[in-house]
Amino acid sequence: MDVIADGSDVLVAGPRGNLWLMKVRSGGELYTHLGVLKHDSIIGLEYGSSTETSKGYRLYLMRPFLEDYIMKGERRTQIVYPKDMGLIAVRIGVRSGSRVLEIGTGSGALTMFLADFVAPTGHVYSYEARREFADAALRNLRRAGLAEYVEVKVRDASGGVEEREMDSVVIDIGDPCSVMDVAHDALRPSGGIAVITPTYNQVEVAIAGLRTRGFIMVEAFETTYRRVESRPGATRPASTVISHTAFIVTARKTLGEGK
Amino acid sequence: MDVIADGSDVLVAGPRGNLWLMKVRSGGELYTHLGVLKHDSIIGLEYGSSTETSKGYRLYLMRPFLEDYIMKGERRTQIVYPKDMGLIAVRIGVRSGSRVLEIGTGSGALTMFLADFVAPTGHVYSYEARREFADAALRNLRRAGLAEYVEVKVRDASGGVEEREMDSVVIDIGDPCSVMDVAHDALRPSGGIAVITPTYNQVEVAIAGLRTRGFIMVEAFETTYRRVESRPGATRPASTVISHTAFIVTARKTLGEGK
Amino acid sequence: MDVIADGSDVLVAGPRGNLWLMKVRSGGELYTHLGVLKHDSIIGLEYGSSTETSKGYRLYLMRPFLEDYIMKGERRTQIVYPKDMGLIAVRIGVRSGSRVLEIGTGSGALTMFLADFVAPTGHVYSYEARREFADAALRNLRRAGLAEYVEVKVRDASGGVEEREMDSVVIDIGDPCSVMDVAHDALRPSGGIAVITPTYNQVEVAIAGLRTRGFIMVEAFETTYRRVESRPGATRPASTVISHTAFIVTARKTLGEGK
């Protein structure tokens, strides 16, 4: 039986989609618009059980998933969303055990996914020029139990990186071309690269930059996520959706010259 | 240096997006509309290098990625596409080391992704009622080096499964409600479930079935993948796209009664 | 020169996309969060010119377009959006001079478009069971100068309609099948029909109902509208969009039996 203890992470799920990710601490209290939840009252309960707030609202006590750590993490930057993570990973050759270079840790959202994918024998080397982002990312990684699979380096990667023979490289910074030579040198031949950018302009620049350096199988895309709402007899797409988060350009390194 | 040997898998990439996934065998030949490639001629070459066909077309010799094994695998059924795999995994609590039950192996596409995600310490238990699908899935898993992380059981799961306390369950069969009680019993409290179906009708039925059994955080969605085409000065979305593959319904098990 | 007079309609366009549609009345005032605009101060100005509010914000004084009357009209119901109107019209055979039956006037949004399309020699006959919707629709039509091309009948059309030999029929009510026989009888052979509904369930029912009655070229679809945001060097799709408004089913009447 999987029981909530002092120090456990709990995803508290209220009615209407309210979610809180918290660490249980003896004596602690969760204050919400639905009333108060005393931590002590749930210590010893099984994950999946429910309780009530001081105002009588039912709250479910769930084990946090990787998606919860990603979506409820400390956020200092735009993040890569879960809808894109799996596709990026398989498209650039990430597998369990891979060694991955990430340039632009940001808040560490994609870093968490990559770390969990390559764990426990692989490793992620992640560069972030701004210390406050790097610190937030590290806190997010620790909370998700993934810090041991990641080395965050607080440094601008455009000056070069130590890593060589990486299986895969991800670039998620404002000016991807500033590190494209660095990425090329760090990547093993036949390895995969992904460039993440919100604008068409950078897509165009990144594609040209990759082709120039001999990368092949260059493909750019975006994914969209559309919720479906359903009551018996009335099922329909949701009225509004997040329409655009980022474009992704992927490619593979060859030993060739480029064009 | 990562060199192609007798027995190596090679993804051969031709011009205009042509791709062949092959196992190198001394004396073998790859016949294509671009001419012939003798296997012996590439043994000893480094991955990422290129060669020419008998007709003078340039072919690149790449290390296959997980996506190549998925997309070029033997296909006996509709498959789950890479665009959906990562989201399914993080949404239902799959992590490195997880134990996952899959009902409906099909051609094993999603199975491969799940196996690589949970590897090397986790495991996938996958049920497939039709032997020819199970056999194809196993061949695909072996080719991708993932068979050791998966147990494929050739049996209709609607009669019950041995697995208990699974971290996550995936249902990908025509009548998902026929195994929903089985899935519920196999899943640990607070575990995540995904139902994959092409039609709205089954989405509606699955959502009702999950709510009845006390699952919460029920969400249905689809993702779309849209390519971007780019030449310098002329970047635009691709003209046609694969618009629909499957709807996915995800939820989490509670100890509650349902409604 | 096209000058604003007492009694003119003006679309007032403020910064950041604020829009007000107003009728100019001597002595009147427009109160906004950007300050006050005295109607008298703009009488005599040319359309396309600008003025300032009491707080110094610049407002442009524009001639209202059909889209403004549609989008800024009194709204008592879900409306059909401009993105769908033109496609519905050409798909069901509406042309200048056509006679169109509409079952379900609602707030009159689509009615306005159809009326403008068939004007001045065609006519729209529109049924609305609820008087408050019919009254709002009439007010909207009058404001847009289109009332003379439309007859709004405050009656439940499921009991039958007088119209015969209509070129085109639109059904936009909750239970489209309740008027499908009525619509069939009112439509001339080879005429076009559109059924508008938000749910997949009604799409399925409507398609079956149309096929049963011998309609052919049955097609169901939805359209989406996606904004693009652009600054020099940074062009990208908008982050969020209205993802779903309605499904539309179109078909054409034959003299055949159906199946």
Added chain:
Amino acid sequence: MDVIADGSDVLVAGPRGNLWLMKVRSGGELYTHLGVLKHDSIIGLEYGSSTETSKGYRLYLMRPFLEDYIMKGERRTQIVYPKDMGLIAVRIGVRSGSRVLEIGTGSGALTMFLADFVAPTGHVYSYEARREFADAALRNLRRAGLAEYVEVKVRDASGGVEEREMDSVVIDIGDPCSVMDVAHDALRPSGGIAVITPTYNQVEVAIAGLRTRGFIMVEAFETTYRRVESRPGATRPASTVISHTAFIVTARKTLGEGK
């Protein structure tokens, strides 16, 4: 009763979505992969009735709609699709009776829609630099009975146009900025403009060009069309869709200076 005569246009609808748009001529024959249809055999039949080919396939004899003339017209260029036409029209102030300038007739697809919308009291002035496109467009307009509402001028509009005080202007040529001053001068103050282009690059350029010239309410967008497939109990989005046809930028002219 609406009867097919010698000289009538007929849309012949076969099974599986086959469509032929033909003019009936005594003695004529329609050859298809489903067999032959003798024109004489359908003269005197009512629109909406059906007949059989020499091979026994059932064909329905339908009155052509505006969409049929658009989609089955002679096509020399990329066309604007019906999904975009209505939105363009209402967004730039086209109404029954409007005077519209079009720069870039192309194959005349959008021209047909605009002509039908403004008919019978309005007019479309359409410039096309290439005579073979202009001729094809005129043939399409005549076939659809719309030629009297359109003046096609075979001339490069970048040298200037005679038209002034147009209600609305559409630009659909490769280099929209080359005629933006011309368009501005031809448009009445507060009038609406649309620029149609397939690429993001031209969207960015057009938006900047419009803002520079004092246009306001600048909005760029694309629409998508997604079919739904339905059998009883199995309704789902179509697998593939036309994902991208064109971007559209719309705006309104002010008397202001621009920025």
